[in-house]
Amino acid sequence: MAESEEDRHLKFSGTSDCDPSPLPTLRHSTSHVMAQAVKRLFPDVKVAIGPAIDDGFYYDFAKLEAFTPQDLEKIEAVMRDIIKADLPFERRELPRAEAITLFRQRGETFKVEILEGIDADTVSLYRQGDFEDLCRGPHVPSTGHIKAFKLLSSSGAYWRGDERNPMLQRIYGTAWQTQEDLDRYLWRLEEAKKRDHRKLGRELDLFVFHDVSPGAPFWLPKGMVLVRELERFAREAQDARGYTEISTPILVNKKLWEQSGHWEHYRTNMFTLEVEGQLYSLKPMNCPPSTFVYRHALRSYRDLPLRLSEMGRLHRNERSGTLTGLFRVRQFTQDDAHIYCRPDQMQEEIAGVLGLVREFYKVFNLEPSFRLATRPENYLGTPAQWDAAEAALHAALEANGLAYEVNAGEGAFYGPKIDIGVQDVLGRDWQIATIQLDLTMLPELFDLTYVDSDGQPKRPVAIHRAIFGSFERFIGIITEHFAGAFPTWLAPVQARVLPVSEKSSAYARTVHRRLVEARLRAELDDRNEKLGYRIREAQLQKVPYMMVVGEREAQNGTVSLRYRTGEDLGAVALDRVAADLGHEIASRTVTLTVGRS
RNA sequence: GCUGGCGUAGCUCAGGGGUAGAGCAACUGCCUUGUAAGCAGUGGGUCAGGGGUUCAAAUCCUCUCGCCAGCGCCA
Numbered sequence: 001m002a003e004s005e006e007d008r009h010l011k012f013s014g015t016s017d018c019d020p021s022p023l024p025t026l027r028h029s030t031s032h033v034m035a036q037a038v039k040r041l042f043p044d045v046k047v048a049i050g051p052a053i054d055d056g057f058y059y060d061f062a063k064l065e066a067f068t069p070q071d072l073e074k075i076e077a078v079m080r081d082i083i084k085a086d087l088p089f090e091r092r093e094l095p096r097a098e099a100i101t102l103f104r105q106r107g108e109t110f111k112v113e114i115l116e117g118i119d120a121d122t123v124s125l126y127r128q129g130d131f132e133d134l135c136r137g138p139h140v141p142s143t144g145h146i147k148a149f150k151l152l153s154s155s156g157a158y159w160r161g162d163e164r165n166p167m168l169q170r171i172y173g174t175a176w177q178t179q180e181d182l183d184r185y186l187w188r189l190e191e192a193k194k195r196d197h198r199k200l201g202r203e204l205d206l207f208v209f210h211d212v213s214p215g216a217p218f219w220l221p222k223g224m225v226l227v228r229e230l231e232r233f234a235r236e237a238q239d240a241r242g243y244t245e246i247s248t249p250i251l252v253n254k255k256l257w258e259q260s261g262h263w264e265h266y267r268t269n270m271f272t273l274e275v276e277g278q279l280y281s282l283k284p285m286n287c288p289p290s291t292f293v294y295r296h297a298l299r300s301y302r303d304l305p306l307r308l309s310e311m312g313r314l315h316r317n318e319r320s321g322t323l324t325g326l327f328r329v330r331q332f333t334q335d336d337a338h339i340y341c342r343p344d345q346m347q348e349e350i351a352g353v354l355g356l357v358r359e360f361y362k363v364f365n366l367e368p369s370f371r372l373a374t375r376p377e378n379y380l381g382t383p384a385q386w387d388a389a390e391a392a393l394h395a396a397l398e399a400n401g402l403a404y405e406v407n408a409g410e411g412a413f414y415g416p417k418i419d420i421g422v423q424d425v426l427g428r429d430w431q432i433a434t435i436q437l438d439l440t441m442l443p444e445l446f447d448l449t450y451v452d453s454d455g456q457p458k459r460p461v462a463i464h465r466a467i468f469g470s471f472e473r474f475i476g477i478i479t480e481h482f483a484g485a486f487p488t489w490l491a492p493v494q495a496r497v498l499p500v501s502e503k504s505s506a507y508a509r510t511v512h513r514r515l516v517e518a519r520l521r522a523e524l525d526d527r528n529e530k531l532g533y534r535i536r537e538a539q540l541q542k543v544p545y546m547m548v549v550g551e552r553e554a555q556n557g558t559v560s561l562r563y564r565t566g567e568d569l570g571a572v573a574l575d576r577v578a579a580d581l582g583h584e585i586a587s588r589t590v591t592l593t594v595g596r597s
Numbered sequence: 598g599c600u601g602g603c604g605u606a607g608c609u610c611a612g613g614g615g616u617a618g619a620g621c622a623a624c625u626g627c628c629u630u631g632u633a634a635g636c637a638g639u640g641g642g643u644c645a646g647g648g649g650u651u652c653a654a655a656u657c658c659u660c661u662c663g664c665c666a667g668c669g670c671c672a
Binding site: 053066067148153155156158159161162163167168169170172198203209210212248269314316317318319320321322324328329332334387431432433436460466468469470472473474498499500501502503527528530531532533534535536537539540546548550551552560562564568587 | 598599600601603607608628629630631633634635645647659663664665666667668670671672
């Protein structure tokens with residue numbers, strides 16, 4: 001991971017700690033103006049730090065009570081005054097010791113603490129009007145350069161992000177170069193709120209949460225369709241690439257977790273229970289149980305690679321404050337797989353997984369990005385093993401023609417890995433998939449071997465991979481990505497047949513039966529309601545295709561086809577509709593195509 | 598887990614010491630409906646749960662649970 005703006009801000013060393021490009025500079029300056037406004041309204045607060053972040057900025061203050069929304073409005077008003085006054089940002093440099101004295105006199109203890117940690121003789125300060133802050137800069141020339149900003153929210157945050165430190169009050173804001181940019185950003189925030197999968201999950205009857213099982217969804221019939229279709233897709237793709245599927249126990253004796261090291265390192269996240277005097281745990285990961293499948297038989301070099309997939313249901317005892325809809329749950333299902341292979345097969349196997357990753361995300365119009373994490377400071381195995389493994393990952397990425405970043409030193413202690421993120425339609429990034437090379441952990445801890453061509457036992461390499469990550473989180477992401485308007489192959493209801501009145505109900509039933517016999521998820525809405533009412537409901541439910549049938553359609557063997565977008569295609573022959581639908585679903589096409597072929 | 602906020606009908610929300618309300622949804626009837634809400638009527642709540650204050654608690658106090666935002670952690 002690249003060093004964040006916040007990290008640089010805190011370190012405060014070197015000459016260009018803060019991002020000097022225009023937008024971060026503007027945001028950083030806006031955070032100073034906000035701090036100035038806060039000090040004006042609340043003279044007793046102490047200032048901590050206020051960096052630019054993605055899409056905006058924040059500033060942390062030591063203050064007993066939280067800021068209220070009314071406070072934010074007042075602060076914004078004062079900020080507008082400061083901007084109108086067009087105060088210049090003035091830089092001066094001081095010996096560090098002098099700066100410490102200065103901030104100590106002003107009672108700014110957090111600044112003193114920062115200064116004491118800085119490895120530099122001279123530090124810089126920036127002043128605008130009556131407010132001066134320890135700051136690397138750069139800044140815009142004067143406060144009048146700030147055109148479009150808005151304060152968004154406030155909440156608690158620990159000093160230096162450590163929960164043992166005091167809680168500060170943080171105010172988040174955003175700033176842009178033009179009002180149009182700001183408006184567009186605020187629209188994006190609004191749109192994200194509208195698409196919130198927790199809201200859509202309720203409105204579309206996909207899933208519910210209940211306090212009898214916090215952090216675990218109850219899948220409703222329509223949401224379960226999504227789960228089943230994703231599973232079916234994953235199975236088809238993996239079957240075609242030589243995977244075999246296994247299923248291993250969920251409730252597993254503690255002794256396995258002691259062997260795998262989870263008991264020592266992961267215990268606080270594990271649910272345990274006692275059975276006949278023995279301690280068991282719900283599995284938080286699939287890898288240790290999967291090794292039993294490997295060890296079930298004596299493996300030959302000819303048996304490898306062994307690609308074992310598992311839709312593993314996992315439980316992790318996440319802290320209560322972290323649970324968030326489907327994005328963070330305590331029970332989830334991973335589309336997991338472990339590939340056991342010989343060292344000489346690593347590159348080809350990784351390349352195969354990368355191919356599968358691209359195949360998966362393309363179907364959802366999600367844009368993947370790849371980050372290669374290499375050997376950390378503390379690692380198991382030999383440098384030669386690591387060099388070979390990293391070379392295999394580089395080569396596999398290049399063989400797929402993929403651009404990627406390198407995060408040096410960010411690999412797991414047992415092997416390098418490729419982290420895969422996706423960007424959704426609102427430009428938000430999600431980290432979901434990983435491909436981890438395991439040189440030593442599983443093979444050594446569980447004494448995995450294969451008989452090589454020379455008759456000697458050798459250690460296989462294990463590749464851990466998940467592509468959806470978890471079905472729960474992935475469904476949350478695509479629900480927001482598609483705003484609930486799923487591609488037809490995923491849509492819980494693919495078509496709804498709407499007779500104009502009771503007079504056409506016989507033909508409507510015929511149409512409906514025809515679709516159901518073609519294995520389509522079709523519904524008949526022959527309720528005693530106006531057509532407009534039933535169309536509105538189908539559209540709110542994001543049903544891809546509405547088929548209106550009346551006397552005209554019954555006579556001609558057609559349906560009047562309406563898309564959920566509101567587009568009306570008019571009369572289309574029923575035969576053609578059924579054929580087009582079948583094709584669109586079989587090919588997992590993202591867009592609506594029926595009646596256009 | 599921590600800080601702050603919140604929890605009233607299936608959903609969205611009003612009511613803030615005097616015995617429970619609206620809209621949508623549901624149900625029943627009328628209407629026979631042609632591309633985003635036809636009309637009328639009916640039913641529905643241990644006000645998250647426990648304890649307390651009070652003649653009286655949805656309302657005040659307290660604890661527990663859950664939800665939301667953020668911190669930290671993560672698939």
